[in-house]
Amino acid sequence: MGLRFRHIREHLSHHGVAREQLDLEQSEQALVAEIRARLPGRLDRHCLDLKLADGRLTLFLDSTAWLTRARFLSGEILTSLKSYHVEAVGFQIRLPEHIAANQDEKSRRPRLSETAAKHLLEAAEHQRDPRLSEAFRRLARHGARAAPEGQED
Structure with missing residues (x-):
C-alpha cells in the first residue's frame, strides 16, 4: 500500500x-x-x-x-x-x-530559601520580644511556602 x-x-x-x-x-x-x-x-x-x-x-x-x-x-x-x-x-x-x-520566571522566584526560613524560625525562638519573634515566624512561613523543594539561594 x-x-x-x-x-x-x-x-x-x-x-x-x-x-x-x-x-x-x-x-x-x-x-x-x-x-x-x-x-x-x-x-x-x-x-x-x-x-x-x-x-x-x-x-x-x-x-x-x-x-x-x-x-x-x-x-x-x-x-x-x-x-x-x-x-x-x-x-x-x-x-x-x-x-x-x-x-515572568524572575517575578515568581521565591525570596527565601528553605534554609533561610529555618534560620528565621531558629532566630524567632531565641527572641525575647514576642512581636519580633512573631515577625520572624511570619517571614519564615512565607518563605517556606514559596520555595520549591531542593532550591536554595
Whole structure:
C-alpha cells in the first residue's frame, strides 16, 4: 500500500474558502516582508512584528531606544511606504518572548530559601520580644511556602 503524505496546506488548497484564506495569508506575509525590507537602517532587526490596518502601520519594537529612533525616522518610513497606501505610522514596545518569559520566571522566584526560613524560625525562638519573634515566624512561613523543594539561594 503506497501512502503518500501531503502537507495540510495542500489538502486545504482544494477547498474554496480555505484556499482564499491561504492566499490572503501568503499575500500578507509577502507584504510584511516587503515592508520590513523598506525599513531604514537597522530598524528591521528590532521590529518584532507589524500590523497594517486602514492605512495605519504599527511597528512593534523591542526597546524604547528603538522606538525613539523610529519616531525620528517616521517621515522617512512614510515616504518609503506610500506605494502600500500607508498614511500613518505608529510604534509600540513589545518585549521579545524569551525576555518576557525570563521576567515572568524572575517575578515568581521565591525570596527565601528553605534554609533561610529555618534560620528565621531558629532566630524567632531565641527572641525575647514576642512581636519580633512573631515577625520572624511570619517571614519564615512565607518563605517556606514559596520555595520549591531542593532550591536554595
